[in-house]
Amino acid sequence: MTSACLSLRSPASSPFPSAAGVGSCVRWAQPLPPKLFRSALPPAAMPAVPRRLLLPAAAGIWDFLSGGASGAAAASLAVRRGMQLFKQGDVAGSVAEFDRAIELDPRQKAYLWQRGLSLYYLDRFEEGAEQFRLDVAANPNDTEESIWCFLCEAQLYGVEEARKRFLEVGLDGRPVMRAAYAMFKDGGDPEKLASNFSSSSDGELFYASLYAGLYHESQKNADSAKSHIVAACKSRYGSRSGDYMASLALVHCQCRNWTLEGQES
Known part of the structure; x- marks a missing residue:
């Protein structure tokens, strides 16, 4: 691992310029590996390449082809504002910013796990579960989003039914x-x-x-x-x-x- 600061929950799990600058630097006493981009290979054979390195590059290619870089940049700013509002305790305000990011660049939605967390605390459990299911579909190695989907659906359907619907990940x-x-x-x-x-x-x-x-x-x-x-x-x-x-x-x-x-x- 390099000397760069690494958060366990990297804000850069979006494929766009994101909130990597929000909050202070984070280090584990015993560094843990970042989440990996899903591949068809079994876990032992998967290349140790973080999603945050792969996805921005893919988004950059898309922006070059579509001319959508300005929308992605504005959406990224909205994500950063949403994350900051959440950290300040303004959960409703954070959702408004995350929704604005999606309006500016709909590609954001499949990666906005932050939005799902905010929806949970607004008791909007059905929307939260939908958000987490989208995130896991985009990254089937996302353990925490699988758990948060369960947490939303346990509130909606009860624990036993939520467990039947549990999203399996890598x-x-x-x-x-x-x-x-x-x-x-x-x-x-x-x-x-x-x-x-x-x-x-x-x-x-x-x-x-x-x-x-x-x-x-x-x-x-x-x-x-x-x-x-x-x-x-x-x-x-x-x-x-x-x-x-x-x-x-x-x-x-x-x-x-x-x-x-x-x-x-």
């Missing part, structure tokens, strides 16, 4: 997300997920806590969900990394009217 290179994926897909113990990564890197600890809490929320266990997601916010990674998902954990607490007081880091 093998994630991150141990914590492989474990979280298996838990959401097949059922499991969120306490075990959190415990198994309690002595891991700061980033893995954060993501284990976050997804343990989200699993509890899907099961309507509000107190347990609060315990884990507040712990994720208070963790070193959650409070210092600048990761978009660290901001999401804070937004989650704000939307649920949870305070961070009295929690250990």
